[in-house]
Amino acid sequence: MTTIHPTALVDTGAELDSSVTVGPYTLIGPHVKVGAGTSIGAHCVIEGHTTIGQGNRIFQFNSLGAIPQDKKYTGEPCELRIGDRNTIREFCTFNIGTAQDTAVTRVGSDNWIMAYVHIAHDCQVGNQTILANNATLAGHVHLGDWVFIGGLTGVHQFVKIGAHAMAGFASAVSQDVPPFMTVDGNPLAVRGFNIEGLRRRGFGPERLAAVKQMHRLLYRSGLTFEQARADIAAMAATMPQAAGDIATMTGFLAQATRGIVR
The missing domain is CATH 1.20.1180 (Udp N-acetylglucosamine O-acyltransferase; Domain 2)
Structure with a gap:
């Protein structure tokens, strides 16, 4: 049976696989679906139309599926979709999408997402990415596979970062970053390509x-x-x-x- 701590509040409408574990004081809303082998830590809030795949490790104090920080949002049933085998560390915030875009925020599979990461509405995050502590993605950002975003780096809304690119520590990413390139700084500059x-x-x-x-x-x-x-x-x-x-x-x-x- 699903292992749910007695203090957790899981809505009867939520769909959790029998192998899911839920920690103390976590809240899970009625439109949430969670796949096999996923663990959810203490004091998390998972709400909205949120679908989470298999084998994810969601640590304590995360907010997943809240409404977007967008004044144009008026309650449309938009979504957050998270793939498989992601590690999501403490204090992350992932928002659902908006009707002005695809209405879906997507996070792929096998991503390593460190503490305090923000993924805003309508972002599209690929697979095998690494987002270091306090990386912040504004709305409609696209990250390709194998992208690395350094700690304290902010990515401007609508920016695209290509596969295998790397943005260094505390960078301000306000333009598109081509695949394979290494960038950092404020103003942002290309320092080479991600050879290592x-x-x-x-x-x-x-x-x-x-x-x-x-x-x-x-x-x-x-x-x-x-x-x-x-x-x-x-x-x-x-x-x-x-x-x-x-x-x-x-x-x-x-x-x-x-x-x-x-």
Whole structure:
């Protein structure tokens, strides 16, 4: 049977797998669904139309599924969806989406989310990300897979950060960050590409060379943005072993809405 502490208040409408554990003084609302093997610590509030997958570790004092901090929100039945095997440390706040976007805030799977992280309405967080203490995502932010956000870093609303990118400690991220790049500071600047992270993820010499060349075209060659985009796209013909990485970059650049950090 589901292990629910006697002091926890779980609405009869909530759907919890039989293997879920719920700690003392936690509140779970009527529209919440929690998958197998997920543990929820003490003093959490999980409300709204929130769906949580399997094998998550939710530590004490979290607020998940509250209404957005958006004055335009008028009570629409928007959602928060959390995937599988995420670690969510203490004092995090994840809000539901809004009708002005997809109406869903999404957090993928296998993410490591440290204390005091805020994920605002309509954010789309990928898989295998790391958000360090006090990282703050404003509304409508998109994070690709394997993104790392340093502690005390704030990400402006509508910003997109591409896969494998890294934002350093206490940065102010107000423009889109292309995949693979390393940025930090206020004002934000590109410091290079995330070579150590890519090596840890199994990128071989050919793929690393392609990422290095894309970095050079965007940031070291004096090209305009459109010229750099065209030259990056042309790389696929001569570097077929990195075609997937090149496609990741060209796809991101085609959809950058706030202008990339340069």
